[in-house]
Amino acid sequence: MRRVLVLSHTYLQPAHRGKLRALAARGLEVTVVMFTHQNVELQLDWWLSWKHRRMLRRLTGLIAGSDLAGSLVRRDAPKLPIAVIPQLGAVAPHEPQHVPHEGLAIGFVGRLVPQKGLDNLLQALALQRAAKWRLTIVGDGPDRERLEQLATELRLAARVRWTGGLPAEHVANLWPELDVLVLPSRSSNEWRETNGQVLMEAMANEVAVMGTNSGVIPELIGDAGFVVPDGDLQAMAGAVERLSDQATRRGLAQAARARALRLYSDDAIAERTLTFWQQVVK
Incomplete structure (x- = not known):
């Protein structure tokens, strides 16, 4: 049986790590996907940087809210499947309306x-x-x-x-x-x-x-x-x-x-x- 765990954090939080360990102990396959908007390079010390890269290795895939966010992840996880997809789509009217006005x-x-x-x-x-x-x-x-x-x-x-x-x-x-x-x-x-x-x-x-x-x-x-x-x-x-x-x-x-x-x-x-x-x- 496959379980899917979707994370919306830049880092794998302690609660998420515990959930992963519990699912693994029960012999369940887990697909772990993260969504991130993070588009500024974080200034991390060596320990947090190591934890960040380790977390990325646990992911099955990642959805980035922008190309810039995706490119930051690709530097640390070049083989990770990454899709750049906005979180929401835009509602497009069939025929846009425009009200005449001056200026x-x-x-x-x-x-x-x-x-x-x-x-x-x-x-x-x-x-x-x-x-x-x-x-x-x-x-x-x-x-x-x-x-x-x-x-x-x-x-x-x-x-x-x-x-x-x-x-x-x-x-x-x-x-x-x-x-x-x-x-x-x-x-x-x-x-x-x-x-x-x-x-x-x-x-x-x-x-x-x-x-x-x-x-x-x-x-x-x-x-x-x-x-x-x-x-x-x-x-x-x-x-x-x-x-x-x-x-x-x-x-x-x-x-x-x-x-x-x-x-x-x-x-x-x-x-x-x-x-x-x-x-x-x-």
Whole structure:
């Protein structure tokens, strides 16, 4: 009888080790698969590094949330079957809807914390003060008061709408109103962007996308949007200017939807997941 144990931790926790020993003692075959988003190299001492490599040798396979996360594991376990599969697929409407409006409708969806880089987006938009744009910010968090103050100091307050946190179904209602979704995340030695779900959803809804080169963002966008260096306000402002051109924006939005349908739809994710499990559970 084969048992399957799925781990969602970077390290094999003590409880998991105990479970493995108990199953082995009962003479049961165990397929052990780990899912990881870890895309920053951990600074480990020799003992933890040894335990990490030993844990990888016990795995039957691994699902990585990004190419970057997978590449970190491949260095220590080159023979381990690894599949790069986002945790969730994107819901793609049959016919994306778009509400006519004036100017460039820009959106940000995410938690209001420093890592998300919303302050950089506000400063970049201040460099495009002469352009006709508006910004909708969906999300909440400890940085909201500081960000609202920054928008006021930059004289942008009248062009920014703060919705607070919204349930997923309400976020879905936002896509027809947006031309561009921006994910301006900033990297550090301890963190890179791991969650690109909102990018995939926007792309599937034929919304043009722009993001920084933090973590998972570049591999999700590919050549179907703009990727700018983290913290480069001029590059971000320049991308906004280029996206103000309707023909440019329309071409990128169509490319983004095609990429999302091919790689990130529920059907595409299900097919990749099934292929992986067929490989590791034999």
